[in-house]
Amino acid sequence: LHARYVLNLLHETRKHLKQLPNINHVSTCYSEEVTVCGDLHGQLDDLFLIFYKNGLPSPSKSYIFNGDFVDRGKQSLEILIILFTFLLIYPKEVHLNRGNHEDHMVNLRYGFTKEVMQKYKVHGKKILRMFQNVF
Numbered sequence: 001l002h003a004r005y006v007l008n009l010l011h012e013t014r015k016h017l018k019q020l021p022n023i024n025h026v027s028t029c030y031s032e033e034v035t036v037c038g039d040l041h042g043q044l045d046d047l048f049l050i051f052y053k054n055g056l057p058s059p060s061k062s063y064i065f066n067g068d069f070v071d072r073g074k075q076s077l078e079i080l081i082i083l084f085t086f087l088l089i090y091p092k093e094v095h096l097n098r099g100n101h102e103d104h105m106v107n108l109r110y111g112f113t114k115e116v117m118q119k120y121k122v123h124g125k126k127i128l129r130m131f132q133n134v135f
Helices: 003-019 044-054 076-089 104-110 112-119 124-134
Strands: 034-037 062-066 094-097
Touching (some): 034 044, 044 076, 104 112, 112 124
Parallel strands (some): 034 062, 062 094
16 A cells, blocks of 8 residues: 555544544444454454454444554554554444554564565655554
């Protein structure tokens, strides 16, 4: 995805997240499900498997992602792009909780910083700053 679109997505995601409270209450009734996921750690195939087995986020399919989206795996950036896009499309059905890997110092150690800089050589620093701001 072109850097311009990534930055736009990050800007819109940040704007949306700033409007949310620190704690979100998610409730279900007997006819509704919520899929809870955690620790994707840059494994895009794991996210695709979750969506394959449970369906894509939609008004009838809610998800809670419990952080640790990035680091270790090679496709952290793609996971965030997908999750942030679904968050903006379905803000009442997609909930993202921050994990300990959504932190600048942890990203330096475990690979997300390097991944962004390799994939976006020209605009990598700006994109990385914006990710940190969103985190």
